Amino acid sequence: xxxxxLPDSTGLPDLNELATQLSPNALVTxxxxxxxxxxxxxxxxxVESALxxxxxxxxxxxxxxxxxAAKHAIxxxxxxxxxxxxxxxxxxxxxxxxxVAKMNRILEVNTLDGTVTVEPGVINLxxxxxxxxxNLSYPPDPGSVAISTIGGNAATNAGGMCCVKYGVxxxxxxxxxxxxxxxxxxxxxxxxAKGVAGFDLAQLFIGSEGTLGVIVEVTLRTVPKxxxxxxxxxxxxxxxxxxxxxxxxxxxxxxxxLLEYMDGGTIEAVNAYQNFGLPSGAGxxxxxxxxxxxxxxxxxEDLELFQQVAQDNGATDVMYSDDPRDSESLVAARRAVxxxxxxxxxxxxxxxxxxxxxxxxxxxxEFFERQAQIAQKFPDILVIACGHxxxxxxxxxxxxxxxDPVSIQHAKEAFGMIMQAGLDLGGTITGEHGVGVLKAEWxxxxxxxxxxxxxxxxxxxxxxxxxxxxGKMLSHxx
Amino acid sequence: xxxxxLPDSTGLPDLNELATQLSPNALVTxxxxxxxxxxxxxxxxxVESALxxxxxxxxxxxxxxxxxAAKHAIxxxxxxxxxxxxxxxxxxxxxxxxxVAKMNRILEVNTLDGTVTVEPGVINLxxxxxxxxxNLSYPPDPGSVAISTIGGNAATNAGGMCCVKYGVxxxxxxxxxxxxxxxxxxxxxxxxAKGVAGFDLAQLFIGSEGTLGVIVEVTLRTVPKxxxxxxxxxxxxxxxxxxxxxxxxxxxxxxxxLLEYMDGGTIEAVNAYQNFGLPSGAGxxxxxxxxxxxxxxxxxEDLELFQQVAQDNGATDVMYSDDPRDSESLVAARRAVxxxxxxxxxxxxxxxxxxxxxxxxxxxxEFFERQAQIAQKFPDILVIACGHxxxxxxxxxxxxxxxDPVSIQHAKEAFGMIMQAGLDLGGTITGEHGVGVLKAEWxxxxxxxxxxxxxxxxxxxxxxxxxxxxGKMLSHxx
Numbered sequence: 001x002x003x004x005x006l007p008d009s010t011g012l013p014d015l016n017e018l019a020t021q022l023s024p025n026a027l028v029t030x031x032x033x034x035x036x037x038x039x040x041x042x043x044x045x046x047v048e049s050a051l052x053x054x055x056x057x058x059x060x061x062x063x064x065x066x067x068x069a070a071k072h073a074i075x076x077x078x079x080x081x082x083x084x085x086x087x088x089x090x091x092x093x094x095x096x097x098x099x100v101a102k103m104n105r106i107l108e109v110n111t112l113d114g115t116v117t118v119e120p121g122v123i124n125l126x127x128x129x130x131x132x133x134x135n136l137s138y139p140p141d142p143g144s145v146a147i148s149t150i151g152g153n154a155a156t157n158a159g160g161m162c163c164v165k166y167g168v169x170x171x172x173x174x175x176x177x178x179x180x181x182x183x184x185x186x187x188x189x190x191x192x193a194k195g196v197a198g199f200d201l202a203q204l205f206i207g208s209e210g211t212l213g214v215i216v217e218v219t220l221r222t223v224p225k226x227x228x229x230x231x232x233x234x235x236x237x238x239x240x241x242x243x244x245x246x247x248x249x250x251x252x253x254x255x256x257x258l259l260e261y262m263d264g265g266t267i268e269a270v271n272a273y274q275n276f277g278l279p280s281g282a283g284x285x286x287x288x289x290x291x292x293x294x295x296x297x298x299x300x301e302d303l304e305l306f307q308q309v310a311q312d313n314g315a316t317d318v319m320y321s322d323d324p325r326d327s328e329s330l331v332a333a334r335r336a337v338x339x340x341x342x343x344x345x346x347x348x349x350x351x352x353x354x355x356x357x358x359x360x361x362x363x364x365x366e367f368f369e370r371q372a373q374i375a376q377k378f379p380d381i382l383v384i385a386c387g388h389x390x391x392x393x394x395x396x397x398x399x400x401x402x403x404d405p406v407s408i409q410h411a412k413e414a415f416g417m418i419m420q421a422g423l424d425l426g427g428t429i430t431g432e433h434g435v436g437v438l439k440a441e442w443x444x445x446x447x448x449x450x451x452x453x454x455x456x457x458x459x460x461x462x463x464x465x466x467x468x469x470x471g472k473m474l475s476h477x478x
Numbered sequence: 479x480x481x482x483x484l485p486d487s488t489g490l491p492d493l494n495e496l497a498t499q500l501s502p503n504a505l506v507t508x509x510x511x512x513x514x515x516x517x518x519x520x521x522x523x524x525v526e527s528a529l530x531x532x533x534x535x536x537x538x539x540x541x542x543x544x545x546x547a548a549k550h551a552i553x554x555x556x557x558x559x560x561x562x563x564x565x566x567x568x569x570x571x572x573x574x575x576x577x578v579a580k581m582n583r584i585l586e587v588n589t590l591d592g593t594v595t596v597e598p599g600v601i602n603l604x605x606x607x608x609x610x611x612x613n614l615s616y617p618p619d620p621g622s623v624a625i626s627t628i629g630g631n632a633a634t635n636a637g638g639m640c641c642v643k644y645g646v647x648x649x650x651x652x653x654x655x656x657x658x659x660x661x662x663x664x665x666x667x668x669x670x671a672k673g674v675a676g677f678d679l680a681q682l683f684i685g686s687e688g689t690l691g692v693i694v695e696v697t698l699r700t701v702p703k704x705x706x707x708x709x710x711x712x713x714x715x716x717x718x719x720x721x722x723x724x725x726x727x728x729x730x731x732x733x734x735x736l737l738e739y740m741d742g743g744t745i746e747a748v749n750a751y752q753n754f755g756l757p758s759g760a761g762x763x764x765x766x767x768x769x770x771x772x773x774x775x776x777x778x779e780d781l782e783l784f785q786q787v788a789q790d791n792g793a794t795d796v797m798y799s800d801d802p803r804d805s806e807s808l809v810a811a812r813r814a815v816x817x818x819x820x821x822x823x824x825x826x827x828x829x830x831x832x833x834x835x836x837x838x839x840x841x842x843x844e845f846f847e848r849q850a851q852i853a854q855k856f857p858d859i860l861v862i863a864c865g866h867x868x869x870x871x872x873x874x875x876x877x878x879x880x881x882d883p884v885s886i887q888h889a890k891e892a893f894g895m896i897m898q899a900g901l902d903l904g905g906t907i908t909g910e911h912g913v914g915v916l917k918a919e920w921x922x923x924x925x926x927x928x929x930x931x932x933x934x935x936x937x938x939x940x941x942x943x944x945x946x947x948x949g950k951m952l953s954h955x956x
Contacts, residue, residue: 190905190906193868193870194909197921199682200684203648207674255771361590448665450663
């Protein structure tokens with residue numbers, strides 16, 4: 001999609017004009033600081049040269065920045081903690097980076113309604129810890145839980161390990177305060193448990209990756225404090241048996257609060273990184289937890305069922321623990337996949353691409369077969385996977401030699417073939433990491449021409465100048 | 479909002495042209511049949527004279543009708559079982575009524591993924607019954623559960639009694655097949671548990687009340703078959719003590735699967751209608767159920783907590799039953815409020831307006847105080863309420879003499895004052911019944927100018943000719 005409203009810059013706008021409208025020190029023109037704020041954690045996503053960085057400390061800073069950008073037809077890229085994996089907040093030439101990480105106050109915990117209102121820069125884990133004092137939980141737990149912000153989580157509809165039972169960010173947002181393309185601030189969504197007054201614009205903004213406006217406040221519903229879960233682990237000779245276990249188990253009406261997958265290569269990578277007590281030599285592993293919705297009996301039944309189903313599906317070993325330390329260690333092992341793979345990549349030339357496809361859970365076995373074929377086709381690179389098995393959401397990691405053009409080429413091909421496998425199996429190119437720059441071309445393959453047209457029309461309707469995050473998620477849609 | 483694309487009809491379009499493109503007998507021009515399809519169940523909502531009725535039996539019928547309407551700039555009003563309460567599907571002069579109630583096949587139950595795909599005309603209760611054979615449940619249960627369609631439920635984001643634990647229709651829709659304003663058919667949403675590829679257009683269509691397109695297929699997620707609940711009832715001398723019980727109970731981390739409210743006047747109306755064993759003379763009643771997420775122990779704990787909290791809040795009587803027949807009878811009593819109020823209205827001049835505001839649950843007590851003030855202001859009419867207390871979603875019924883202009887005027891005033899109370903308390907004018915014609919003017923009061931602008935822009939973007947349901951939900955937005 002083109003940005004018809006953005007003329008070529010023929011002269012630089014006067015940043016002093018902007019500075020006078022902002023909080024002291026909010027405007028940053030130091031090129032080193034700008035560079036440090038110019039990218040997220042994605043590979044193969046271009047980083048260009050921003051005109052300026054605004055570190056907003058209040059809604060008025062955001063409004064002033066948007067109005068300035070609109071007046072001068074300058075692209076504006078909202079960002080938070082920059083922990084994304086798709087290049088969605090990477091700088092464009094001449095853009096303003098609008099960072100809201102400093103807007104990080106928890107504004108209100110409403111215990112009567114079980115809601116919490118925060119500024120966008122609040123770190124997810126900080127919110128969780130804060131809510132614990134009120135006996136409340138906010139379930140969404142992306143891998144970046146300790147470092148990513150609630151605003152970023154909402155802008156990308158972040159997921160995590162809890163989703164198999166509790167859902168994603170979208171399921172917890174009651175309302176958003178947003179700054180729109182004309183610099184107005186408005187509330188979308190509602191502060192009640194139910195409501196059908198008009199379009200659900202909050203749902204439209206969630207997952208829109210900064211292309212429709214800037215999120216400056218989020219009201220979330222919470223749930224009563226989650227009970228400590230019980231944990232079980234099953235090992236398999238190969239991924240397909242693990243996949244069948246997932247389908248059978250959930251098909252029997254189980255409601256696990258976590259159902260994670262690691263393949264043999266991932267287990268090896270984690271073992272090489274740190275000793276979490278994981279066995280070696282398995283072809284695949286499932287970690288399951290149940291909190292029994294507060295009933296320990298129900299949690300035990302959930303895990304007994306899991307063990308039975310895993311054994312019926314040829315599990316080579318099934319372990320069970322009601323020691324919370326063991327549970328924590330197993331989940332820590334799953335969370336360690338990211339640094340473990342980084343270390344592995346480092347030893348093999350430094351290249352790593354993290355994919356994120358989601359297929360209907362009934363087609364996981366086929367997906368694993370496709371993954372094996374892709375790995376076989378490129379023996380010079382590694383394709384290993386972990387993921388949120390209960391949701392069919394897989395993260396194949398492509399590990400390659402970043403110094404070898406052939407290896408890079410193979411990695412890119414494998415990355416694409418993984419997404420194609422996802423689409424072929426009725427799934428999506430991204431379950432939770434988002435589109436950004438990395439998958440913008442692929443979004444155009446996933447969406448029908450008619451759905452693309454709707455995206456373009458809505459973008460044009462809400463941001464006619466095209467100032468918000470051009471060249472990103474929507475850039476290949478027609 | 480005006481409909482710039484719709485010129486005044488200077489001549490009638492040739493319906494034969496449309497007939498040749500439709501399934502046999504799909505086009506209906508018989509004025510009696512058209513009249514029978516021209517309205518839902520709302521009062522005070524104008525019903526005009528439709529040009530024709532199309533009873534679609536397939537997606538192609540819908541596409542042909544939309545294309546014909548677009549070509550001739552004729553308004554088109556999609557409908558299902560016409561059980562709405564806001565006039566959203568009432569005929570406009572010269573419109574085509576596009577009814578999809580005959581598209582009522584259950585297309586696929588996918589037990590591997592726990593999803594079900596249906597045509598829009600499938601009745602909610604029929605779907606529930608069908609899923610029971612697969613040990614699956616589809617929770618949303620609007621009052622119209624036995625007569626309303628899944629397509630209509632999606633178009634209006636229907637709620638019900640389950641929502642306090644399980645959420646509304648929106649929370650169960652994976653994807654929709656829709657026919658857009660250009661007659662194209664496309665899928666919005668996704669068939670996976672998670673997905674973030676682009677805007678969530680399915681969420682935009684849900685609750686859009688036929689203003690953006692026609693829903694021709696719905697894929698829903700299901701949950702494992704819900705366990706039979708236990709039931710408890712508490713009586714109070716007045717509504718405010720009931721409200722405090724709701725807030726305290728939920729604040730203690732309870733997760734009831736139903737938490738319903740009836741005030742004294744409503745209990746009397748139900749008792750006059752049929753004997754469900756409800757006591758008389760109470761000022762307010764709460765019915766609570768817990769399914770314990772499958773754990774009977776947990777369900778019992780939930781209800782014991784309820785009884786304790788109710789007593790602490792001055793309940794005059796608390797009853798408990800683990801006999802499923804008692805539970806069914808109590809819920810049947812709650813479901814009988816609609817016909818009971820109809821009967822009551824009949825005895826008082828026939829007028830009845832059902833309101834549907836939702837406030838933050840922490841403000842229910844204040845809402846009841848406002849309701850009492852409104853009732854006091856108009857002693858010639860009745861204002862009695864029931865509702866989904868756990869969600870703060872109240873249905874005050876205004877009962878009046880439809881033959882007395884003063885009574886009608888008072889009823890309308892009271893109806894508006896109830897909505898104003900909802901807005902004043904941080905709530906919404908409609909929790910689940912929708913906007914339609916009845917509350918279109920009020921939608922403009924609820925939404926900020928900026929949010930209105932977004933609605934108008936999106937409508938214009940997706941339906942530039944304004945053919946879908948003009949004069950309804952969006953008609954007062956600027």
